[in-house]
Amino acid sequence: MITLENVTKVYKTGTVAVKDLTFEITKGEFVFIVGASGAGKSTLMSLILREELPDKGRIWVAGRDLARLPHWRVPYLRRNIGCVFQDFRLLSNKTVFENVAFALQVIGRPRHQIERQVPQVLELVGLGNKMRDLPEELSGGEQQRVAIARAFVNRPLILIADEPTGNLDPTTSKGIVQLLDRVNKTGTTVVVATHDASIVNTMRKRVLELDNGEVVRDQSRGVYDVELDDSSAQPVGARSKGRRGTVLR
């Protein structure tokens, strides 16, 4: 679903944000991207979204070679990728329903489809009774659920989340990650960049650790910090290049 081959991104400022990244995420996987601040997690997300192009290497997303994707096709790529961010990015002048409906309106979906799918997805995220509320009338966790509903309403192949629990307390965070897990169970590939050790440790999903823009760990059923539990730790160098941890499952 997502394949990177020797991907390097250098910003105009000269910062090498990611360096020689090579990995593959297959359809239906749930992956945590972890690493210290500045490790390159958000850069990786914008590369997948084709907000940035790599300086070296190649990226395939949903079967498409991003370097060869013409400008006008980029919106169609993004329809296959749902996005969730730390700051929710909801429109404050629109209700919960309208926020989710907006994602379908702007890709030209017909009204009857919107009226069917939006309540459905809001029900899925547990906000069926808050459709008429404005975002400011909701808690942070509820706002993030709306954002997930918006990202998921078009049934994307991939859902990427950049620090989705960064603004939430531990209990709420857990609920959000469980929701992401539900989304994953529908067959959507989920990629979550996070600082949040507890959610990584409870979920025990595949973990990709970045350090200074390089993959330093690729671990299936992994934990946030390899020092805490190295029962299944797998330094990247110990495996053949480009292989994933799924073989270990």
Next chain:
Amino acid sequence: MAVPMNFVAREAGSNLWRNRLMTVAAILTVAVSLSLVGAALFLRQGVSNATTEWQHGVSVIVWFHPSSSITEQRAVGDELAQLSYVKSCAYRTQTDNYNQGKKYLNGLLGSASSAVTPAVTPASDNCVLKNPDEAGAIAAAFRNQPGVRNVSYPSQAIHNMENVTRTVQLAFLIVALVLLASASALIVNTIRLAIFSRRKEVSVMKLVGATNWFIRIPFMLEGLVQGVAGAVVAGLVVLGLDWRLNAASAGHFTSTLYKMRLTGGEVVLIIVAVGIVGLLVGTLGSAFAIRRFLDT
């Protein structure tokens, strides 16, 4: 891709309202500049009508006494033909001139015009000059020839008028161009403001995969509304000019103003031209404003 028009119209409408001060400023600037463009076109058409109206480019008319003989008339005609600065002359019979002048006479004299018959109307030699400035010389040379009643050179006044209006027109057009440029800048600015006040919406649109055209169209519609609204005001100004000209020249059938009068078709054409300029300034201005923003 199908763009739902009610969605687009709602977006554009709410933006225009949110930035109504800038919107009004942009519309006014477009209106003023397009009014000048319209006035320049109007003036040009009027002058061109005045010059071609029934003179058909004739610079000098030698009028013969109704009682003059054919021989006298022929002598004058031969002499005119030999002059190097005369391009061509056309002989108009008494009946020709009667028919030509009738409508002016009717307006001028009313029922009294029935006293005018072809028999009392002069015949004439209507000449086109290579250099209209020589008209005065011809008048002096032929005025006292036998059989000649008088020599008129109506084009001289028009020639002078043309020089003046050409300057005025140029001034109008230069001012109009400067104003059009500032109108475009204002439109670009209002659209930028609109994009800025909705940058979050636009970023969400890009995120969920709205095409560039989908994002662009509400803003372009907004610019189009501004451009066309300005053009409508300018169109009214052109109509007002037409009304003023008609009112001022009413009854003065031989006046230059009367000769300048525009036909309905000419007025419509000018308004359409002004409308097209307004439309282009509005849509292209807004397309330019979003261009940089959408470059991904």
